[in-house]
Amino acid sequence: MNTADMTQKLWKAAADLRGKVDFGAYPRIILAMLVLKRLPDHLDILTVPQELRWDRLLAAASPRDALDEAVTALAASNPDIIDSSFRNLVRDSRVSDLEAGQLIAILNEILPAGENEPHEATAQIYEQVLDRFADESRSGEGGTPRSMVQLMVRLADPQTGNSVYDPCTRNGDLPIGADAYVAERTGLHGTLRLFAQAMREPAGTVARLNLMLHGISNASVLVGNAITDPRYISAAGDLERFDRVLSNPPLGMRVETEGVKIPQHTRYGLSRVADLMFVQHALASLAPDGVGVVVVPNGVLFRGGAEGRIRQGMLEDGRIAAVIALGRNLFPGTSVPFSVLVLRGEGAARASERDVLLINAEAEVHTMRARNILAPRHAEKIAKVFHQRSEVPNFSRLVPYEEIASKDFTLNSASYIEHGPQARTTANVNALLAGGVPIGEVEAQTDQFAVLGINPTEFLQPGRPGYLEFPEYLHENVAGAIAAMAAPSTTAFVAAVGVWFEDFRQELDTVDDRPLAVVREHFAEEFRDALAASTVQDDEKLVGLFLDWWVTNQDDLDRLRKPAGSRGAFPPNARATTVDRVRRDLAARAKRLMAQEQEQLADICQVWADRYKASLADLEDRRVEVSRRLTQRLHDLGYS
Structure with a gap:
């Protein structure tokens, strides 16, 4: 089981x-x-x-x-x-x-x-x-969603021997995630020095026991408000410094300003709303070359007043390395949009430019009922862009400090990153007047149709020079027609995924001695290379399909690679059942990917059908004909 x-x-x-x-x-x-x-x-x-x-x-x-x-x-x-x-x-x-x-x-x-x-x-x-x-x-008390934990830890990138601190723990999830991240890459748990502070004692108990269940016995969990009662204090009376700070603070908590007695907490200013006070606590707790990752509500990125002054001070000192906008409905119990700040220690800030990498990842989510889920493929894309500090059109941009200063130090991504291209291109005026789908619009979508092995010129009928006619049968059932045309490619793709899985299953037994992250990267490359020959899906989608499948089933895949009879290995019957389940899950994900491609093509075709099926000339002819019939009918009735 x-x-x-x-x-x-x-x-x-x-x-x-x-x-x-x-x-x-x-x-x-x-x-x-x-x-x-x-x-x-x-x-x-x-x-x-x-x-x-x-x-x-x-x-x-x-x-x-x-x-x-x-x-x-x-x-x-x-x-x-x-x-x-x-x-x-x-x-x-x-x-x-x-x-x-x-x-x-x-x-x-x-x-x-x-x-x-x-x-x-x-x-x-x-x-x-x-x-x-x-x-x-629908409570917000349950801690940080695991997908968010995984993203935050990937951004922080803790290394063996680092100290990691969570000043607002609810159940120990962020320290646990940091330990798992390093263990996946080294094969060893317990190589980090873990510290956490809980607001109240019940949460502290839950965190200690949860850490213990995960086999972590060297963690420290203390209790108190990190802003007014920080518990990790050095012998000199200053805040302790940590290599990594990971924090998902409580939203919109009020601060009794007279209770803030640590000078480092007000270095950039004092606010009665705690959101940026927790960010200042994270900055004050960072080692000189440390990295902090903190979840914040989007309001702190652009509001003025005390928060604006705090934000300005942090930007002037180069303490903010990146802002990642994640949007709404990521956390239970609230629809408030959130972002993630990646922070620099003082030494790293002095050695870096003050430019800020802004990433608009609001579209990098999977919508599921009333919640948005950050899937593994989304976290992979965000983390890769962050660590490479790369600029991707409509997704990320390295914004100069001077530009941020000219916009009153706002960090709202919409102020710097253009939205993606509109799904519907501007209509062709000649086509609207005379009818037909412009060949240029069709050629622009050729690569997307090729993913499903479809050549659009084979189902669009020849029309006047430079235009193609949209057939009546396709207009009546666009989705069904696209599915029928894509069926051979979909079947071939899913079959190729099945062939890869059989090879994967045989090889999985031979990699039990390697760290899990190394194994995952190895098989991700093999999956991409094996499937590239049977589809024109781009590498990002292929690797995204693999990552979503792997991370969802990672615990079972890790046990499957263990030799029979060893600690943690599945009994024979359970092993066979698990292999079948993860195989079926991968096949289902492959089918969903192809179905999503079909939906996108159907949308494109529907746009053409709605836009160009009836031209203005056709409509004018119909108007003239209706007018003629009406005139004749009135004449027949004796009206002149």
């Missing part, structure tokens, strides 16, 4: 529980139970009294009372890790005997004891529970 299936099973079993407890209690109950289930993995961190044994929960006459006793004992025995609110967690949540027993039984089923079951599965289940409950509750 893969972790997604495990989470689904737990999700269904806890359906009643979700309706009875608030958002804060539900994930904490699941977290406490996951910790209890995996206590043998954490004996070096936790004090474990007799009441915490899992077999006692399984045999208890009252599962609720046994669970309450176990969680209370866990909190009481580990006060440096777990806050006192956990002591009453079960009894205050109104969990019944039946519900507690169901949860215990489900966890016992999906996480059986045994050396072959990786502890990573427990951590992955908790991540997915947090994600799903945040979506369902």
Whole structure:
């Protein structure tokens, strides 16, 4: 059973529980139970009294009372890790005997004891529970979406031995993401020095236990408001400095200005709204050559007053390396548009130009119900452009400091990056008058049609010189006609993806000793090269298809490459089922990609049909004919 299936099973079993407890209690109950289930993995961190044994929960006459006793004992025995609110967690949540027993039984089923079951599965289940409950509750308290964590960590690019700090942690997700990023590239966890500060103690407990579930035992999580009560203070009384700062601060929090006592927090000014105060805290916490990545609401990029002065000071000192506009609906519970600031340490700022790389990535999202999702292909494109500091038309631009200063230091991307070309080009006047599709418009779309093996001149009929006629059958069912013409190419592409997968499956067994990121890059290149021969899809789309598939299935793919019988490897039956599932997922994604291409071509054809099917000359002829008939009818009725 893969972790997604495990989470689904737990999700269904806890359906009643979700309706009875608030958002804060539900994930904490699941977290406490996951910790209890995996206590043998954490004996070096936790004090474990007799009441915490899992077999006692399984045999208890009252599962609720046994669970309450176990969680209370866990909190009481580990006060440096777990806050006192956990002591009453079960009894205050109104969990019944039946519900507690169901949860215990489900966890016992999906996480059986045994050396072959990786502890990573427990951590992955908790991540997915947090994600799903945040979506369902529409709460903003669930932390940073995993796709955003992955983007932020890629932008920060932490290296082995770095110190990484999150001043506004909710559940430890950003430090965990940083550790995973380095582990994927080196094969080693625990090579970073991780630090975090939570606003309140329950969040601090969740972060410590979540880090522990991920096998991270060297992290420090303290509690307090990072602006008014920063906890990481040097012996000299200054803020500690870190190589990387990753932060998703609470939105629009108010600041009691008299409580801001650290001078570095007001270096560029003081604001009663905390958004840019958290940015100043991140800057003050950076080592001289450090990198900070902070999520901010878009308003701080252009508002005047105190925020405008703070922004101006940071830009004058060259502390802002990049601004990445991500748009709306990326976070549960709010439609506020957000951006990401990439910050420089003081030393890096002095050694750099004050130019700012602006990236408008608002279109680089996948819309899903009421949420926008930053897919792996989108994060790849954004990170690549950032690290190369490259300029891409309608997407990114390196803006000189002088230009920013001339626009009152606004960092709104729309002030510097032109929107992409309009989907509908200007209509051809002669074609509107006399009819027909201009050959020039058709030739401009030749490459896009070629992706699906379609030559538009084969279905558009010859017309007067320089024009083609739009056939009636195509006008009546554009989408169906395009799908029929694209079917051979779509079938061939999906078949080529299947052939590649068979080669991939055989080779995956031979790369178990390499870091996961190296393996991913290796297979991404192979996928691109293998599919390039069977399609004219551009490299970016092919690599994007692979990345979305790989990252979605990464946990399973990582287990599939492990030798049979080794720790973390799938049992034979589960292995075969998983191989089939990831194969079908890749094929489905390949079909969706080709379907999206078909939709784009259908839209192009529909524009031609709507615009040029009836010319003004045709309409005039019809008007004359209707007028003639009306005149004749009036004459027949005796009207002169």
